[in-house]
Amino acid sequence: MEASKTTTSVKLVLLGEAAVGKSSLVLRFVSDEFQENKEPTIGAAFLTQKCQLSNRTVKFEIWDTAGQERFASLAPMYYRNAQAAVVVYDVTKPPTFIRARHWVNELKTQGSPNIIIALVANKHDLTGEDEEGEAGPVKPDVEDETGSSIVGRKVAYSDGQKLAEDEGLLFFEASAKTGMNVRKIFLAIANKIPIENKTPNQSNRAGANETVDVGMNSSQAANCQC
Amino acid sequence: MGWLDVIKDTASKLLDDKSNESTLYLRRRTPDELLRERFNLPEPEGIVAKVTARVKLVPLGINALNAHSSDFEDFISGKLWLSESFLMFESYINPRDLTFALPLSTVRRVERIPSNSTYHVLKIALIQDLQIVVEIDEIFSTNDDFCSQLSSNLCNQVPLSRTLRQITRTFYSEYLVESAIRRRKGQSRAEVRAALSVPAGGLGREFGYPGDAKLSHERSRMRLWLEYLNSHGRNLGLVRMQQFFKLIRVGLPNALRGEVWELCCGSVFLRMKSSKLYAALLEENESKTTQATEEIAKDLHRSLPEYAAYQSEEGLEKLRRVLTAYSWMCPDVGYCQAMNIVAATLLIYQTEDQAFWTLHELVHRILPGYYSRTMYGMLLDQKVLEKLVERTMPVLWNHLIEVDVPLSIISLPWFLSLYANSMPLPFALRVIDILMLDGSKVLFQVALAVLKVNSEALMQAVDNTAVVAVLKHYFTTLGDHKPSSSNKPITNFQLLLVTAFKEFGVIDDNCIHELRGKFEKEVIGDIESYSKKTAIRRLPKTHNLNIEQVYSIYESFYISLQAIRPGLGGENGDLEYYQFVSFLGQSVTWMDPSFVSKGDAEHQPVVHRLFKYWDVRNKGSLTLGNCVNGLDKLACSDIMESINYFYAMYVSEEREDTQESPVSPSTPKSPKVPSSPTAASNPGSPLSPKDPKSPTISHQDPTKPPKSPILDNDDANSIKTTKSVKSNMSIINDISALPGLTGQNILEIADAFLFMTKPFTEKHNGSVSLDSISKQQLRPFLNQPDIYQEALERIYQQQSARYLASVSSFIQRCFEVAGLRQVAPEIGEKAAVKDVQSLIDLGEQDADAADDGTDRRLSLPHFRMVVLADETLELFFSQTLPSSVQIKTVDSFGKPGVHRLRSVMDTILREGVQLADGLRGRAQLQVTEAQDEDTDDLLVKESDRDLLDI
Structure with a gap:
């Protein structure tokens, strides 16, 4: 059955400030793993992963990029011809949101026309909020009874949502650590990829371990935020 | 030739020579630079003398027993150099037959041997039981010169022998050879251990080295190195022969790796030269934070995380110290991701001090520009x-x-x-x-x-x-x-x-x-055009300037900075006041160099005012954003806005002095945020974005006075745009809440009018500028060529008088309205209209007197009223001032003019360094010889097969 589906290849680039968790999101998406203290990405790393949609397969060719400011001048090499981009910020660090806004602007003016951009607020786990529940208010850091500090949410959900609405982006709050919403991001992008953009069927080359189980209803994923 | 002539000469050569536009790799390197590159010598070593010579090594004492190799049989021909503090040699046929760069402090004694041949024969004894026999093959006088230079340079090195002793103790090779000698003399392992202390080393000593020691034949490598070190000198006194290069190619043994690294790349010379710098840097900058230190902190745990030492506090702290010390020493580079991995690797084998200097040598010389801000x-x-x-x-x-x-x-x-x-x-x-x-x-x-x-x-x-x-x-x-x-x-x-x-x-x-x-050129050009686009995209939106003008501002901003080419990634920084004056000279007509000399302009109070007012960060310097923003405001042709802006500029200082609240240190020092209720309508909350505790995003870049109705959709601020739609009313109220203009302010404004309208009151190059009132008057004469000139002259005279009169009456009215005593009419009587400057001077005295008494001020509505009552002043705000913003289109960095000018600047700087060298009695540049030397490097690698040997 799989062999009958067409495969669409999509070049996707990840952008965002250093240490917001770009590589971790990719690692979660590609291998469903999480590593503390991941080495910073030097330049860019390349990974692939497939998404099975009901009528086709989308193969993501992911360029995961270095976040440090000085690597920014390399970015055009990475987002050249990219059909999709994931712009990531850290929900506990406001400056990373400003950087995300810059990336969105740059992609809009310099990137491929019609590039699909998803804005992702990562590290939701640090806010201590319920994954399913309403996004909480912006909170200062506190120390709990044990003396360890809980980092409060520093970028309001509405801020991200507003930017996404203004610029026509997909928007998710996610956590690479817990896996929250990670697959949803890529599914939503996959669903927005136009069908005509197809390449010869390559699905038989996909290893079983590479395949995302899209048991979750993809229609719902496609609906969210779009 | 004096040094000024040399600079002039160089500059003109550069201007003529198109191929020299790029400065890094296309220019011809000097012989001194080539020498330093060849032997990895530190600056400012340079050629003092150079001779052709034959060299033979003679191991002495215990070394003689160990030296079985054919390395010591024959003389080897090559070139011998002398610099201030080094003696260098490289063999002709294959440089790897014999090469050395010995610090002169490692020379124990030099003896001249009488000889029948034409050679000068020198016996150079080194500190480590190794003797170098040198036969100099030059004409007699050259030989003599070389010898006398050598002896005088040796004398200069005598004070360094203590430094040498200190640094020698830090080498593992010293310990290795010494303990081998003791063992051979019959001491037990324990005795040796008790007698000698092992020099400090890298983290590998404690945490283990990567890789399998057995697989890599660690012991046999160590034995081969010991053999080599026994007979060929060690650490600073080491001479390199074929075996040395082979031993490196098969992989260094762990215990010696750190030392051989610093010897090979030359960082050891830096460590010797500045042995205290590393510790001093750390001490000096303790507890300071910068962008670099923050970036380093982010990456500390992410540097070779699988290596045990970097899971420990000890290893992480070492890594932090090396990286931050480097960022203090080279703030231009600061910290670049990947340097953490490099430094972490070095620290497995080297002490902090060694790793610091090796990192510097890598970043600075071996991999130039890799880790720079633009990479x-x-x-x-x-x-x-x-x-x-x-x-x-x-x-x-x-x-x-x-x-x-x-x-x-x-x-x-x-x-x-x-x-x-x-x-x-x-x-x-x-x-x-x-x-x-x-x-x-x-x-x-x-x-x-x-x-x-x-x-x-x-x-x-x-x-x-x-x-x-x-x-x-x-x-x-x-x-x-x-x-x-x-x-x-x-x-x-x-x-x-x-x-x-x-x-x-x-x-x-x-x-x-x-x-x-x-x-x-291509690469740097690409980087520069990218940074330009990025910088401009990140500027707040302008409302009165179009994008071409903003591009021009970008250009003149960087030209005024006289920055190093931005593509090279130096810290370009912000405009200081004196640079701002040049910048303004390119941006507004009344600062045109044909009206005002730079010296005069620098002293204009209004220029100071603008600088201070635009400097919303209160840092004493202006960012590109500040400048674009400021010019955008000046170019605003809405007369009300324009008047408000001017008013606020003069009132603001008062606020800063009197109302700046020390309670909120994180408030951007914007002079215009009043604590009135209307401030609530400001989009930016006064919290610094860098403050991790700030509850939400606020100003990212407080480049704009928060009150501006014009530029509020600044990138960062529009996060909260929902609330940022503000009416003009609220702004006016904000300004109204300010205390008002003092008598002093009024006079300053009058002074500013006079200065800014100079193009309309003074001829330059015989031509005159007419404002629209004058143009109106001139219109009837346009078709009457016979009396046109006369009319023009007359109207121009009237115009000049009109401006002076306006300023004069401005002062009087302001003083009247503000009720600043009854000074105004008196002044008016005292001073002739034409002598407004003296009017201002007089007024100042009176204003001072007035200020002493009552605190009367001119409010905004009154200020506005006074301005609008005068046709010329009205024109000033609605037209003259806005249209004075004319940014001169200047060549972009990529275009030859500027580009070459920059290269001239760069080269003059570099030339200056070389000249300093020359002034210290350095040998003349021998360009032709340098070219010869370039070709010396065509060696044939015969021994590659050795890579397979272990």
Whole structure:
């Protein structure tokens, strides 16, 4: 059955400030793993992963990029011809949101026309909020009874949502650590990829371990935020 | 030739010579630079003397017993150099036959031997029981000169012998040889251990070294090194012969690795020269934080995290200290990701001090520009690599192009991390061993070899996925044995090295230098146009200036900075006041150099005002954003806005002095945020974005006075745009809440009017500017050529008088309205209209008197009323001032004019350094000889097969 589906290849680039968790999101998406203290990405790393949609397969060719400011001048090499981009910020660090806004602007003016951009607020786990529940208010850091500090949410959900609405982006709050919403991001992008953009069927080359189980209803994923 | 002449000469040569537009790789290097490159000497060593000579090594004392090698049989011909503090030699036929760079402090004694031959024979005894017999083969006078120079330079080094003793104690080789001698004398292991202390080393001592010591034949390597060190001198007194290079190519033993690295790359000389700097830097800057320290903190736990030491506080702290100390020493570079990996690698084998200097040598000399703010060196070298692939493997290159695989993206991490994040560490270390010795060409040779070895598989790969997979797989199988036709199986890695140095041995320093020169301009140009686009995109939106004007502002901003080319990634910084004056000179007509000299302009109070008012960060300097914002306001032709802006500019200082609240230190020092209720309508909350505790995003860049109705949709602020729609009313109210203009302010404003309207009151170059009132008056005469000139002159005279009268009446009315005593009419009577300046002076006295008494001020509505009552002043705000913003279109950085000017500046700087050297009695530049030397490097590598030997 799989062999009958067409495969669409999509070049996707990840952008965002250093240490917001770009590589971790990719690692979660590609291998469903999480590593503390991941080495910073030097330049860019390349990974692939497939998404099975009901009528086709989308193969993501992911360029995961270095976040440090000085690597920014390399970015055009990475987002050249990219059909999709994931712009990531850290929900506990406001400056990373400003950087995300810059990336969105740059992609809009310099990137491929019609590039699909998803804005992702990562590290939701640090806010201590319920994954399913309403996004909480912006909170200062506190120390709990044990003396360890809980980092409060520093970028309001509405801020991200507003930017996404203004610029026509997909928007998710996610956590690479817990896996929250990670697959949803890529599914939503996959669903927005136009069908005509197809390449010869390559699905038989996909290893079983590479395949995302899209048991979750993809229609719902496609609906969210779009 | 005096030094000024030299500079003039250089500058004019540069201006004439088009090929010299680029400054890094296309210019001709001086002989001194070439010498330093050849022997990795620190600046400012340079050639003091140079002779042709034959050299023979004679091991003395206990060394003589150990020296069985043929290394000591014959004389070897080559060139001998003397610099201020080094004696260097390199053999002719193959530089690797014999080469050394000995600090003169390692020379114990020099003896001149009487000889019948034409040679001058010198016996140079080194501190480590090694003697060098030198036969100088030059004409008599040259020989004599050399000897006398040598003896005088030796004398200068005497005070350094203490430094030498101190640093000698830090070398492991010293311990190694000494303990071997004691063991041979019959002391037991325990006795040796008790007598000698092991010098400090890298983290590997405690936490173990990467790789399997057995597999890498650690013990036998150590034995070979001990043999070599026993007879060829050690550490600073080491001479390099074929065996030395072989021993490095087969991989350094762990205990000696750190030391040999610093010897090979020359960082040891820096450590010797500035032995206290590392500790001093750390102490001086303790507890300071910068962007670099923050970035380092982010990456500390992410540097070789699998290595045990970097899971411990000890290792992490060392790493932090080395990286931050480096960022203090070279703030231009600061910290670049990948430096953490490099430094972490160094620290396994080196002490902090050693690693610090080795890192510096890597960043500064071996890999120039790789880690700079724009990473131009890295981008440049990827271009060079692509070119080399195209040249050496055209079929593979075409294939990669065809399947659209961006090689440079794939190879960039190899270069930046010195293969440490691509190859397993033990193999990357082998590459680094050779890199320290041979420099950046090694990175290219290895990269080319990686592609060559995998070319078959790569030719099958049809997309990124496949190419990346091939390479990834290859790197993980470097240790695997390759089936070989000979009886000795070799590993993939050994094959890689043989390919790198045999097949790509022709890729030498000159070849790379030349290619860098070829692409330099293109790469740096690309970076600059990218940074320009980015910088401009990030500016707040302008409302009165169009995008072309903003581009022009960008250009004149950087020209005023006289910055190093932004593409090279230096810290370009912000405009200081004196630079701001030049900037304004290019941006507004009333600051045109034809009206006002720079010196005068610098003293204009209104220029000071503008600078202060635009400097919303209160830092004493202006960012590009400040300047664009400020000019945008000046160019506003809405008369109300324009009046408000001027008013606020003069009132603001009062506020700053009297109302700045010390309670909120994080408030951007914007002079205009009043604590009135209307402030609530400001979009930016006064919290600093850098403050991690700030509850939400606020101003990212407080480039704009928060009150501006014009520029509120600043990037960062529009996060809260929902609330930022404000009416003009609220702004006016805000300003109204300010205390009002003092008498002093009023006079200052009058002074500013006079200055800013100079183009309408003073002729320059015989021509006059007319405002629209005058133009109206002139219109009837346009078709009457006979009386036109006369009319023009008359109208112009009237115009001048009108401006002076307006200013005069402005002062009077303001004083009247504000009720500043009854001074105004008196002044008016005292001063003739034409002498407004003296009016102002008089007024100042009176205003002072007035200010002493009552605190009367002129409110905004009154100020506005006074302005609007006068046709000329009204015109000033609605037209004259806005249209005075005319940014001169200047050449962009890429265009020859500016470009070359910059290169002149750069070169003059560099020339200056060289001149300083010259003034210290350095030998004359011998350019022709330098060219000869360039070709000396064409050596044949015979011993590559040795790579396979262990």
